[in-house]
Amino acid sequence: MTIQQAKADALAARLGAGAEGQGGSTQQSWLGAAQAAALARVQGMGLPGKRDEYWRYTDPSTLNVPKALSAALFDNRGEPRPFSAVDRLKLVFVDGVFDPAQSDSLALEGIEIERLSQAAANPSHWAAGLYGTLEARGQTPVERPFAALNTAQADEGVLIRVTGKPSRPVSLIYLRKSVDCDAILHHLIKVESGAELTLLENGPAAARLSKVMEVEVADKGRFHHVRTQGRDHDRRAISHIFARIGAGALFKSFTLTANGRLTRTEAFIELLGADSVAHIAGASVGDGDFHHDDTVFVTHAAERCESRQVYKKVLKNGAVGVFQGKILVKQGAQKTDGYQISQSLLLDDDSQFLAKPELEIYADDVKCSHGSTSGAIDDTALYYLRSRGVPLKQAQSLLVLAFLAEAIAEIDDEAIAEDIRGRLEAWLHRHEHAGNGQ
């Protein structure tokens, strides 16, 4: 059996199990047409197998199976909700379905928010012709079949068009009630010229989540994104961000990942206008049989752009961290400033970090650096802290937070950064006492 045939079979198996190949929209709508095109795209690719180079460190089989595997619900009701101290517009999804009763009114000055399913009926909607376009661009040079499958199948998600500077961040909250449901979410965000949005996301969403977020940031637009992925132990998630960034624009994205059986988080970012900036960062903590994969592809296609990839992973009790990061500097993208760092802190001998940093440069006047390290807590620093009276566990936590600090520093809003820091501190504090788990 050829690899290509195996991929096609995997897709057929996934599509065959009762689920339709395509989302609910009729072929006649712009959404239906985009979904049909996406279905054709994924049919041309198939689903990945273990022998796929891009899936070398992460086994896609539980993403390929037709139905989500059961994942026990995680009870963390006693803890403060993420971003609870931040004044924000809340949009709540339960098991991947928008819940208007728990959500705020969608009206906010400087921004238009609609559900994907409702926008499809409007033939002249701004999203027509844009939905699926960024995902399709992201299929070269490396195929991302789960993203195309998402575009084809999604019938839930939000379309956000930002025309001004809304007074509050928009917060997408993904609750889950079902132990074994799939959720497919596809968001499309357009930040118009000079506009600015902060987008927050949190929650586990489903036993298995497939999420695509397409983000277009027009010239001089600014987009800030901070998310935490729910830490239900058995949940699986594959998420993609596809971003297209215009001249003088800013894109910043930070992701906190804690536990979760399998988390593959991909980002495909294109700097298309001169003097634009893209920073993407991740802090991840895994204590147990958890697998966190961050796969990032940043393309510099214009002059004087700056990109940073900052990924920090703290792993123990068998957790596995993966980082695949690439900076591609196209011909003519002179004065590019590219930076990439991926580091892991292995708290015991059972954990593993696999990194594949790549640079591909076709311009001659650029500054690009990348580094990747893996190590244990610094014994000398630990001794120094203890000699000042800080107990061992607290000293370890302090050093772990210090290790993650460079990633958290990528969050511009201090209140939001503090929220993330607090969550990490609480996580570390719980793990100082419990060996495995929470």
Place this chain on the structure above:
Amino acid sequence: MLEIKNLHVKLADEDKVILRGLDLSIGAGEVHAIMGPNGSGKSTLSYVLSGREGYEVTDGSAKLLGEELLEMEPEARAAAGLFLAFQYPVEIPGVGNMTFLRTALNAQRKARGEEEVSAGDFLKLVREKAKTLKIDAEMLKRPVNVGFSGGEKKRNEILQMAMLEPKMCILDETDSGLDVDAMKLVSDGVNALRDAGRSFLVITHYQRLLDHIKPDVVHIMAAGRIVKTGGPELALEVENNGYADLLAEVQA
């Protein structure tokens, strides 16, 4: 204050013996100095007392105010009142100096069953102590010792000492890497802490530091033991004649 008896220490990983029956007794409020040639075990003594890993105590005891130090975790020794000013203060990227100081202070207070210091009181205290050591706000904000000059690192050690108010302070070659002005500043900081209830053990190679921090007792250490004890004049003798004569005299 500090009673060390017949202390024998070897490296944990190899058969190298470093301390061979060291005895030392420091009374409350006293300042003792230890001098001695390279490799005599001076720094090892300070590490063993503060609880650094990598050493094995094969015999003897070290008591602080009657409590056996050698059985305690390093943090418990600190809470009991021991402080080591490091010869090479450690850089900790990502941990702010202020956070570090406050965490340490409150951890010690908690261990002793005392109330934690409020953010406001802490800030007031640290500013006041930092000012006398010419440590500016910028230095307090930076990560612990990262990018500090040699002098700044040593001043930062003394600031920690001033904040934590230990009972027994060990200064391990605090004068190394300091210019004359910095030495004066650091010494003034130490002298300001001299108190009837606080003792000091000053480890140094040079008489110069002892001009500033005047010791009550001077010990000469060689091959893992105290071989001679005297007054401040002993330090002058070392400065003038070196160790060779002294050691020959001891061995004779």
